[in-house]
Amino acid sequence: NAGVTQTPKFRILKIGQSMTLQCAQDMNHNYMYWYRQDPGMGLKLIYYSVGAGITDKGEVPNGYNVSRSTTEDFPLRLELAAPSQTSVYFCASSPQQRIAPQHFGDGTRLSIL
Amino acid sequence: AQRVTQPEKLLSVFKGAPVELKCNYSYSGSPELFWYVQYSRQRLQLLLRHISRESIKGFTADLNKGETSFHLKKPFAQEEDSAMYYCALVSNTGNQFYFGTGTSLTVIP
Numbered sequence: 633n634a635g636v637t638q639t640p641k642f643r644i645l646k647i648g649q650s651m652t653l654q655c656a657q658d659m660n661h662n663y664m665y666w667y668r669q670d671p672g673m674g675l676k677l678i679y680y681s682v683g684a685g686i687t688d689k690g691e692v693p694n695g696y697n698v699s700r701s702t703t704e705d706f707p708l709r710l711e712l713a714a715p716s717q718t719s720v721y722f723c724a725s726s727p728q729q730r731i732a733p734q735h736f737g738d739g740t741r742l743s744i745l
Numbered sequence: 746a747q748r749v750t751q752p753e754k755l756l757s758v759f760k761g762a763p764v765e766l767k768c769n770y771s772y773s774g775s776p777e778l779f780w781y782v783q784y785s786r787q788r789l790q791l792l793l794r795h796i797s798r799e800s801i802k803g804f805t806a807d808l809n810k811g812e813t814s815f816h817l818k819k820p821f822a823q824e825e826d827s828a829m830y831y832c833a834l835v836s837n838t839g840n841q842f843y844f845g846t847g848t849s850l851t852v853i854p
Contacts, residue, residue, distance in 0.1 A: 635788075677842050
């Protein structure tokens with residue numbers, strides 16, 4: 633019963649470094665999402681995907697890239713880390729789109745120093 | 746523009762008392778509304794969606810289009826209800842999803 637698995641759980645980056653946040657789901661869900669949550673704020677959608685090979689921007693996509701080569705995996709890439717990207721990142725999935733994200737990962741806490 | 750507003754960051758009630766977590770939204774068209782819950786040390790999980798008109802763990806939420814509200818209610822709060830609650834909205838195109846800032850509920854024994 634893995635559900636949605638995110639790695640790593642914690643990471644500290646220096647300004648300008650790059651990294652990839654991994655997300656995998658084992659439920660054969662078509663829809664996957666990446667959110668960020670800043671302190672005291674709600675979740676904001678970064679990117680989402682409706683299936684392998686298809687991705688689209690959410691509310692706050694700048695500074696991020698995604699890919700969806702398989703149904704299971706939806707990695708989030710930060711190319712040039714900036715302090716404004718310090719946040720907690722959540723990956724989520726759902727079997728359908730308008731039914732809303734149903735399964736969330738544990739989150740990745742990322743600090744950019 | 747703030748799509749989903751949860752006016753209370755913190756809410757405390759006594760066990761057995763009624764609880765209402767407020768949620769107001771701003772969106773034209775016909776959005777769909779949801780409530781999510783995050784218990785301590787657990788993952789965020791979907792609690793309710795308005796289209797289902799269901800009651801989960803004693804909680805209900807009615808969509809009031811006139812007042813643009815989707816308040817979460819429970820007649821008798823339990824200690825295990827203590828958690829963080831998020832109201833959320835999905836656009837009528839289905840490709841934009843907005844969360845509120847959350848309300849931390851504490852049920853006092």
